[in-house]
Amino acid sequence: MSGNETRSQAIFQITNREPMPVKQTEPLGKIWACDVFNLAKMEEALSKTAYKSMKKTVETGAPLDAGVAEVVAAAMKEWAVAKGAKFFSHIFYPMTNITAEKHDGFIITTSQGNAITEFSGSLLIKGEPDGSSFPNGSIRMTNAARGYTAWDPTSPAYIMHTDNGAVLMIPSVFMSWTGEALDKKIPLLRSNAAMDKAAKKVLSLIGETDIAQLNSSCGAEQEYFLVDANFANARPDLLLAGRSLFGAPAAKGQQFDDHYFGAIPARVQVFMQDLEDQLYRLGIPAKTHHNEVAPAQFEIAPYFEAANVAADHQQLMMTLMKSTAKKHGFICLLHEKPFAGINGSGKHVNWSVGNATQGNLLDPGNTPHDNLSFLLFCGAVIRGVHKFGPLLRAVIATASNDHRLGANEAPPAIMSVYLGDQLEKVYRDIKDGKVSVSQSGGEMDLGLSQILKFKRDPGDRNRTSPFAFTGNRFEFRAVGSSQSVSGPLVAMNTMLADSLNWIADKLEAELGKGLNTGDAVLAVLKELMDKHANVIFGGDGYSSEWHTMAVEERGLKNIPTTADALGALREDSVKELFKSTGVLTPVELESRYEVYAEQYILSIEVEAKLMINMAKTSIYPAAMNYLADLSATSAGMAELGIELDSSVVKTVAVEANAMLAAVARLEAAIKKHDFASPEAHMKFLAKDVRDLMDEVRSHADALEMEVDDALWPLPKYSEMLFIK
């Protein structure tokens, strides 16, 4: 097939496709978590004592006794086999954003040659997937390549149904034989523990006595694109890089905002329903779905859960989004910027911390006492974002998210905090010494004129802020749509732990001077604001005034690319942060730097190679075919004595030549490998190589606007975004 044939075939296939039958869904009560070995299932399957000990582990992370593990393993296997599983797998999350699994059979054979199923506590607890090919940032020498997986009992096991049958999936951590974290789960669990410890200190200093274990929570809003697979299959860039490396803008883009919250196309509704039913079976609480701003863009948001479980569920959800899309004849693009000139996708990470006794500590609450803890915890976040802004930027730094951050649609690459007018004023008043302590109804009161209660009106939101307070939680809006939420959650929990430790020390000192609780809290918050108020910003984060003010007056950093951002992971203050809180050793932190740098380099190189290939083998030939047609026609016309306008020929020839010249320079650029450091290599890719890629693209896109539609080989934006 040549030129438009591929495209017209695709359109024919799409318009003539049999609609996916609408599945009869079963009542939620019947399917909810039916494939999850959760506490309810354990209560049925285990003895009272075994269940009690498991419950304690699940709820508090307390270590599990080996005897109990044995009993749980047997019950888990029984349950899984009854559901048709013949295999089990420890599922884990390497430092790249992927999910990894290695399947093992329950089968063993007896001396009589019979096959039976077996699964012991030790198999449940520990696996040895080797995994020497997972990037480890030089933590493991090849002669010590073994990696181990270990069961995380705080995230429930579940059954994954695939075309190959059912598999029991066991959420696990992944570590080296020397015990170093090689994954994204271990630091998340450690960061939660560090936050818990620090929060307890602060809460007891302000007089709390009954303090349950604290947990961070996460609710992630996931944006994505759906494109028909017939188009995607004709676009190697969408298939291999997840984004279009070429493509002139469609005459209609998103100017009318007519897709946002519009009626969901029927075919997409069927997809969403299928996806959500699978999520419900796996106990993932998908709550909202809607169209997003760009054509063909959608969002799904599950209800928030404990961060560790939410992170596992997020990974599982992304896997299911892709596989379900395939089933429905779509490709699901999780890339941050699949289409130039059209809004990209993010993953807003809603985050709060709380426990069973004090509730959500980022909720202002109903009593003056609640206000005390709220202002301290919220203050701790303000300090954290100010002190560790570059770290927050580093944990969202990927080659793909670079396309989005700082563009006028997504939060800028400057980390600031949005509090809303009312709360910002409270903190400023504290800073200016305008707030004093009073005693009302026997309770300590900060003398604020009313209990802090914030409207949660979406109209009140600041969509231009990377880190926004939204009434009872913070929303980290700059996270990329394809990312694991773990990195951002680790950074947030850890910076919070650090700030709470700082607050605890200061409070202790103030209380030691004989101040009452209210005055001590005010004194600490005042000092905190004196040092960190600069990070609070309620204005337009997209404006150029802010970009100048943030850097020149506020001393904040604007870090546009991953090449500049990752260096934060090597800063002494960041090393100290992770070391002092016990979240990552310096070796573990450095390994993350190396892995992320490598990922960045690889992904830009892959894109550049793909671009060279597509430019040479499909775009240039299309232009030449068109020139051949034109010159044949013009020769024919000349015989009749008619001279055709040659301007199109000239434009096509000039653009095609210019494209080839840029391709040649790009080819030379990616051959360069003699860099002094990964940092220098990244910077070269971020600037020189990306600029050359833009140049190749601009000529190719100009050709798309000139060359006969019938000869153009790649599905166009107008087709991919609008035909479903």
Ligand code: ADP
């Ligand atoms: P919006 O688009 O208005 O920001 P959504 O309803 O799309 O809101 O998503 C908000 C997300 O925040 C959901 O995942 C929700 O469960 C989550 N969320 C709500 N309250 C909390 C909280 N206290 N802590 C963490 N996440 C929360």
Ligand code: MG
């Ligand atoms: Mg939303």
